[in-house]
Amino acid sequence: MRGIVKSSAYLPHYRLNRIDITAFFGSGKASGTRSVAAHDEDTVTMGFEAARMIVSVEGKIQPEALWFTTSEPPYMEKTNANVIHSALQLPKATSAYDFNGALKSGIGAIKTALTSNQTILLVQSDIRGGLPSSPDESQGGDAAVAFLIGDANADQLLASYLGGSSETLEFIDRWRNPREKVTKQWESRFVEDAYLPLIRGAWTEALANSSLKESDVDTVIFSGQNDRVKRQAAKIITTERFQDNVASNIGNAGAAEAGLLLLSALEHAHVGQKVALCSFNDGVEILIFEVASDNEVVNPIEHQIKNRSDLSYGKFLQWREMLPVQPPNRPAPSRISASASKRESDWKHGFIASRGDQSGLIHMPPSRLSIDETDNDDAMLMQLMAESVGKVATFTVDHLVYSQNPPVVFAVVDFNNGGRIPIEITDVGDNEVEIGMNVEPTFRKLFTADGLHNYFWKVRPIRSTKE
Amino acid sequence: MASNGIKDKVAIISIGCTPFKEHWDKSADDLLIDATTQTLRAVDMTTDDIDAYWVGTAQSGMSGLTLSMPMKLHGKPVTRVENYCATGSEALRQACYAVASGAYDTAMAVGVEKVKDSGYQGLNAFPMPTAGTNRTLTAAAMYSLVLPAYAKKYGIDEDELRMVVAKIAEKNHYNGARNELAQFRREISAEEICNMAAVAGKLSIFDCAGVADGAAAVIVVPAEKAYEYTDKPLFVKALSFVSGNGSGLIDPEYDYTTFPECEAAATDAYQQAGIDNPQDCIAMAEVHDCFTPTELILMEDLGFSQRGEGWSDVLTGKFALTGELPINTDGGLKSFGHPVGASGIRMHYECWLQLRGEAPENRKIPDTDKNLGLVHNLGGYPGEMVSFVSILGTEIG
Numbered sequence: 090m091r092g093i094v095k096s097s098a099y100l101p102h103y104r105l106n107r108i109d110i111t112a113f114f115g116s117g118k119a120s121g122t123r124s125v126a127a128h129d130e131d132t133v134t135m136g137f138e139a140a141r142m143i144v145s146v147e148g149k150i151q152p153e154a155l156w157f158t159t160s161e162p163p164y165m166e167k168t169n170a171n172v173i174h175s176a177l178q179l180p181k182a183t184s185a186y187d188f189n190g191a192l193k194s195g196i197g198a199i200k201t202a203l204t205s206n207q208t209i210l211l212v213q214s215d216i217r218g219g220l221p222s223s224p225d226e227s228q229g230g231d232a233a234v235a236f237l238i239g240d241a242n243a244d245q246l247l248a249s250y251l252g253g254s255s256e257t258l259e260f261i262d263r264w265r266n267p268r269e270k271v272t273k274q275w276e277s278r279f280v281e282d283a284y285l286p287l288i289r290g291a292w293t294e295a296l297a298n299s300s301l302k303e304s305d306v307d308t309v310i311f312s313g314q315n316d317r318v319k320r321q322a323a324k325i326i327t328t329e330r331f332q333d334n335v336a337s338n339i340g341n342a343g344a345a346e347a348g349l350l351l352l353s354a355l356e357h358a359h360v361g362q363k364v365a366l367c368s369f370n371d372g373v374e375i376l377i378f379e380v381a382s383d384n385e386v387v388n389p390i391e392h393q394i395k396n397r398s399d400l401s402y403g404k405f406l407q408w409r410e411m412l413p414v415q416p417p418n419r420p421a422p423s424r425i426s427a428s429a430s431k432r433e434s435d436w437k438h439g440f441i442a443s444r445g446d447q448s449g450l451i452h453m454p455p456s457r458l459s460i461d462e463t464d465n466d467d468a469m470l471m472q473l474m475a476e477s478v479g480k481v482a483t484f485t486v487d488h489l490v491y492s493q494n495p496p497v498v499f500a501v502v503d504f505n506n507g508g509r510i511p512i513e514i515t516d517v518g519d520n521e522v523e524i525g526m527n528v529e530p531t532f533r534k535l536f537t538a539d540g541l542h543n544y545f546w547k548v549r550p551i552r553s554t555k556e
Numbered sequence: 557m558a559s560n561g562i563k564d565k566v567a568i569i570s571i572g573c574t575p576f577k578e579h580w581d582k583s584a585d586d587l588l589i590d591a592t593t594q595t596l597r598a599v600d601m602t603t604d605d606i607d608a609y610w611v612g613t614a615q616s617g618m619s620g621l622t623l624s625m626p627m628k629l630h631g632k633p634v635t636r637v638e639n640y641c642a643t644g645s646e647a648l649r650q651a652c653y654a655v656a657s658g659a660y661d662t663a664m665a666v667g668v669e670k671v672k673d674s675g676y677q678g679l680n681a682f683p684m685p686t687a688g689t690n691r692t693l694t695a696a697a698m699y700s701l702v703l704p705a706y707a708k709k710y711g712i713d714e715d716e717l718r719m720v721v722a723k724i725a726e727k728n729h730y731n732g733a734r735n736e737l738a739q740f741r742r743e744i745s746a747e748e749i750c751n752m753a754a755v756a757g758k759l760s761i762f763d764c765a766g767v768a769d770g771a772a773a774v775i776v777v778p779a780e781k782a783y784e785y786t787d788k789p790l791f792v793k794a795l796s797f798v799s800g801n802g803s804g805l806i807d808p809e810y811d812y813t814t815f816p817e818c819e820a821a822a823t824d825a826y827q828q829a830g831i832d833n834p835q836d837c838i839a840m841a842e843v844h845d846c847f848t849p850t851e852l853i854l855m856e857d858l859g860f861s862q863r864g865e866g867w868s869d870v871l872t873g874k875f876a877l878t879g880e881l882p883i884n885t886d887g888g889l890k891s892f893g894h895p896v897g898a899s900g901i902r903m904h905y906e907c908w909l910q911l912r913g914e915a916p917e918n919r920k921i922p923d924t925d926k927n928l929g930l931v932h933n934l935g936g937y938p939g940e941m942v943s944f945v946s947i948l949g950t951e952i953g
Contacts, residue, residue, distance in 0.1 A: 418677045425688035433687040452806050454689060460803045483704055483812065485757035487697035489678060499693050501701065501812075509808045511691055511698075511939070524704070535688060543688035 091203060092249035092381060095237040096352050099139035099214075100339060100393040101126045102516040102552070103400040107227050113402050114222050123340035125400050126216050126231040128408045128494040129515055129533040132159040133169050134544065135233035136214035137176045137532050141475070142387045143235055144177050144210070152210035152237060155185045158198045160344045161216045162189045163534075163542050165267070172544055173212055175438035176475075176532050192263075192314065195344040196368040199236065199351075200376055203250045208239035215343035218409050220271050230340020234348035248355055248378040251363065252299030256287035257372040263314055277317045284318045287373040288325050295365065295375035303328060306377065307362040310354050312347040313369030328365065331357075338394045347374075353390050355380060396552040398518070408494070419491040424539035435471070440530050440546045442508060443469035451508035472508070474530060478551060479504035481526040486519045493536065498522055502548055516549040527551040559796065561828030562656040564952045567782035567789040569775050570599040573905040575737045576770035576893035584616040584670035584771075585626035591771035591898075592627055592666055599775065599785045603627055606775065607660035609634040612647030612667040613897035615682045623666055640935020641846065642797075643667060644900025645944040648774055649795045655776050667902075668771040669895035678767060679896065695846065696764050698937040700757025702849035705812035710864045718758045720867045721848035722746035725762055725890055727876055728845060732887020734919035739766040739893030763848040768893025772901035779952060788912045793928065793947040794828035796821045804939025815850075817943040818857040818934060825945035826859070829928070834859045835881060838947075839926035840910050842903035844934045845888040855883070858932060858945070882921045885910055900933040900944065907931060907948050927951055 103126075107119035126135060136157060155177075157170035170185035179185075188194045195213045202209040213236075217229025243249060260283045265272040274280070296303060309328040311319040323330055331354045335342075342349050347368045354364050358380045368374040406412035435441040436454050443455035445464035451472050452459065458466055484500035498514045500522065514522060515533060528548035535543040572595035574587055582590075588611070596602060609632055611623035620634030639646040644667030651663035674680060678694070703721065707714040726746040732738040744762060752760035775785075782789035800817040804810040822834075831837055843858065845851035855866040860881055861874075869875065875883035886892050886906040889899060907929035909915040933944040 420674070420676055420680050420683075422688075422692070423683040423685070426685035429685060429687040433689060437687050437689050450806070460801055460806065482808070483701050485693075485697045485700045486754070487694055488755045489694045489696055490692055497693070497697075499697055503808045507808075509806050509810075511693065511805060513693075535692075545689050 090243055090246060090249045090381070091240050092238070092246040092378065093236050093355070094239050094241055094246055095143035096247055096355065097139050097142035097235050097387050098349055098352050098390050098393065099135050099142070099233040100124050100390065101130055101135060101231050102396070102398055102549070103127055104397045105400050105402060105405050109402040110222065110227055117222070119227060121337035123227065124230045124232055125405055125408070127516060129535065129547070131163045131534050131542065132161050132214040132216055132233070133163050133172050134532050134534055135231065136212040136235070137173045139214065139233040140173060140177055140210060140212045140235040143237055151180065152183060153207040155179060155183060155210045155212060156188055156198050156202065157186070158188045158194045158211070158213045158344050159215050160190060160192055162187065170212070172438065175434055176544070178439045178441070191371065192344050193368070193370040193372065193374070196312070196347040196366070196370070196374045196376070199238070199348060200253060200255070200374060202238040203376065206240070208237070211236040211238060211348070213345040213348045215345045217341065217343045218270070221406065221411055225272055228336070228341055230342050232339055232342040232345050232349050234345050234352050236348065243381045246381040247384055248364070249381045251301065251377045251379055252295060253374065253376040254291045254294035254298055255372065255374050256291040258283070258287060262371060277315055280315055281317050281321055284369050284373065285321055285325070288322050288367070288369070291373040291375050292326050295377055299377045301363065301377065305363055306365050308354055308358065309365045309367060310350045311367050311369070312350050314341065315369065318369050322367065322369065326367065334394065335390070356386050356389050356391070359383070398516070417491050417495060419489070422491060422536045422538050422543070424541045425543045437545055440473070440475040442472040442474050444472040446470055449507065453508055453510040474504065474508060475546070477504040477506060477508065478527060478529050479548070481514070481522060481524055481528060482509070483524060484514070484522050500528070500548065502528055513547045514549065515547040521550070559824055559828060561794055562652060563793050563828055563830070564779050564791050565656040566652045566776050566792045567779045568792070568904065568908065568948065569777050569782055569785040569789050570595050571772070571774040571901070571905045571908045572598060573737060573772040573902050574770050576766070576768040576895055576898070576902070577739045578672045579769040580672065582769065584613070584622070584668050587670065587769060587771035588623055588626050588666060588668050591668070591773040592664070595664070595773040595775060601775070603629055603632070606632065606662050606664045608632065608651070608654055608663045610637055610647040610650045610663070610665045611635070612637050612643040612665065612900070613669055614638055614640065614643050616668055616670040616897065639942055641844065641894070641896050642900055642933040642935040642942050642944045643897045644772065644902065645931065645933040645946065646797070646900070648776070648901055648904065649797060649944065651776050652792055652795055655778055661781065662775060662777050664773060664775050665901060666771065666773040667898035667900060669897040670769050671767055671895060672769050694756060695937060696756035696759055699847040699849050700759045701812045701938060702853060703758055706849070706852070706867070709811060709813050710867070712867060714758070717867060719746055719750055720870050721763060721852055722749040723870055724845065724848045724851045725749050728884050728888040728890040731877055731885050731919055732891025734916060735886050735892060738887045738891050739768040740887070740891045759847060765846045765889035766891065766893035768895050770893060770895035770898045770902070772898045772905055774901050774904060788950065790908055790911060790948045790950060791952055793949050794825035794945065796824035796828065796945045797942070798824070799942045800936070800940055802940040810939060812938050813853065815853055815857055815934070815938060815941055815943065817941040818854060818932065821943040821945040822858045822932070825947055829947045831947070834930070837926050838881065838928045838930050839924050840882045840885055840907070840921050841930040841932065842886070842888070842906050843883055843932040845884055845890050846894065848890070851883065851888070854932060858930070877919055878922055885915065885919055885921060900931070903931040903933060904946070904948065911948065911950050
């Protein structure tokens with residue numbers, strides 16, 4: 090049987106209260122929150138954070154390919170999936186590809202994976218925004234999801250794929266040129282009129298391809314940017330619509346939205362239920378699944394929705410580079426070295442330290458020779474640190490250092506199973522940190538120089554189910 | 557420790573220092589020329605009279621050309637050295653060894669730093685190409701880790717300890733206010749410092765060394781020839797240097813209340829000089845007060861205070877200008893300023909003035925039978941540090 094073997098979602102820690110936007114402009118109505126990627130996150134780091142949960146939990150899952158999808162790729166030309174591949178420490182023989190740009194790429198990658206015969210790790214991640222006060226800014230949300238798609242017995246699948254359909258038609262709905270930050274859209278009444286016949290055709294076709302009647306389907310999920318289209322779709326597809334809290338708490342995650350809604354629905358569904366995922370982005374895509382097992386979800390969306398900190402609208406605008414602010418009077422960092430980064434890739438991307446062959450003393454960063462004289466030269470062993478948990482031994486707050494988001498909170502962290510490192514703490518207020526606080530490594534973007542993103546590790550307070 | 561030392565083999569016969577300040581109108585070349593000519597003229601020497609030169613600078617020049625070109629030297633060997641903030645001391649150490657070896661009869665060490673041309677605040681290291689995984693924390697933040705660690709270890713209230721280190725800044729500003737070469741010549745109270753905004757941990761900007769341009773120079777000769785140049789030479793009793801292996805960064809046992817490299821360098825220096833109890837024979841010391849907690853820890857690492865008692869010795873005034881063991885009588889890095897390559901030689905300059913009784917009346921140490929001075933100069937951070945200690949004396953033996 091083919092379907093979803095594992096799934097996970099990653100929500101960044103910060104939320105913007107939409108009412109803060111309307112309060113700032115003194116007009117409009119708003120409710121709920123949207124998720125916000127931190128200043129040191131991008132779609133690659135968020136995608137990795139989602140993927141690591143399903144790769145690390147199993148430990149032995151070895152996908153044959155990793156497909157990364159976003160509408161906001163940190164790099165063009167250079168393959169973003171390679172960074173995630175490296176951070177996950179996947180074997181060289183595992184291929185890594187980007188399916189980026191269009192919002193439809195998200196659902197398209199899911200469908201293509203389901204209809205191929207490989208074991209594929211899908212990583213879908215997006216950062217959404219728009220001009221200040223725009224609906225895109227307010228209703229967008231930042232999130233990542235990961236799915237492992239493959240063949241397994243029903244009891245080892247979360248959901249099996251029953252069938253689906255596509256209706257493709259060229260018309261102008263939303264568009265953004267490669268060098269632009271803001272999306273434009275055509276009048277929604279025209280857009281609605283363009284979608285409706287496609288929805289009718291696709292729904293009929295999807296049911297036929299799955300050998301189902303409409304009454305067999307328990308839940309339907311609507312994904313897309315246009316709420317008017319979703320409302321009209323509900324008149325065509327009368328199956329009960331999934332009542333999610335994603336839109337009100339997280340927002341619309343663009344290329345990752347379909348995946349996020351599917352994952353959220355699967356968290357609430359029961360074995361045997363049939364779920365139809367409908368995407369309205371430049372055409373219609375429908376995928377129908379049957380929930381195959383009640384396997385426990387790692388760090389469920391509900392849990393992540395609750396674990397959050399509020400972010401001010403000012404910080405949001407600053408992080409999105411919509412509001413230039415005074416930089417620190419320190420030299421900006423230099424670009425990273427490609428050759429040094431390749432040599433140190435295990436440490437830089439995988440957070441792999443070294444360990445004395447006799448003493449067991451962990452060296453971070455990894456060291457060729459040991460500080461402990463009992464260890465043999467050139468005999469250090471690899472020591473995986475990415476899944477370690479540690480405690481803050483001591484910390485300080487640095488107002489002087491160059492940062493996109495000063496001050497920097499820096500801690501000396503002792504890991505519970507050995508190893509010490511002085512390292513930055515992220516996703517935390519400078520008055521929240523205390524000695525003894527439990528922390529875990531998280532993969533972040535430290536800075537960008539000459540267009541090169543410097544990915545490396547920080548720690549964050551433990552707020553996941555690991556605690 | 558396996559060092560034989562060169563006790564009483566080499567003497568300092570002249571030493572000079574420029575004002576340390578924001579020298580907007582002087583280049584590194586100007587500062588080098590000022591310090592070098594001042595030091596030569598004091599003993600009626602010319603550049604040709606010096607056999608070999610060492611020039612110390614962290615990032616104001618590369619190679620011996622840094623000195624030989626502005627000074628228009630003729631066929632002289634010049635070595636540029638760098639050892640973080642201990643660069644000036646390192647230049648002197650190499651010059652002393654060259655003379656002690658018999659290779660040269662006269663050697664000069666010059667330290668210089670032109671830091672204020674960058675347009676940025678603070679000290680900013682020249683960036684080397686890396687994978688971007690190195691720590692980016694400022695030195696102030698690294699040293700700020702000392703305070704909570706020390707407070708916890710010795711059961712002192714953190715706010716009280718914060719006041720203790722502010723007292724160190726107060727003392728050094730008091731001394732610096734009486735030093736016409738110093739960058740900051742205003743007295744400031746510990747209370748004022750405590751009321752300032754924190755920039756790193758609990759430290760304010762007044763817990764940090766001044767950032768200044770400046771240069772200093774020193775001439776060394778074989779001890780037996782010293783009196784040919786001056787009536788009051790200073791004899792080199794000890795020179796030690798320890799470069800750490802970074803264990804403090806990875807060892808969970810390291811607790812940020814000591815700098816092992818400094819303790820080891822002091823132990824070596826005392827052994828070279830034949831000193832059992834430094835407090836019995838050292839008249840004054842210049843130590844590396846890059847940040848106020850650094851000076852607190854150094855009092856214990858150098859054996860000037862018992863472990864856990866440095867803070868109370870600070871409060872009793874033991875290290876004040878008129879105290880039992882005056883420390884940083886010229887204002888230290890805190891008030892004199894810190895042109896990285898020059899600071900180590902500047903510290904020896906103050907020993908020169910105090911041990912020869914030539915310091916200005918308003919900052920002269922009390923009369924004493926003790927005739928040794930100590931210089932401690934470090935570079936780096938807690939956990940990964942280089943440390944220098946020298947001991948100078950007015951007499952042979």
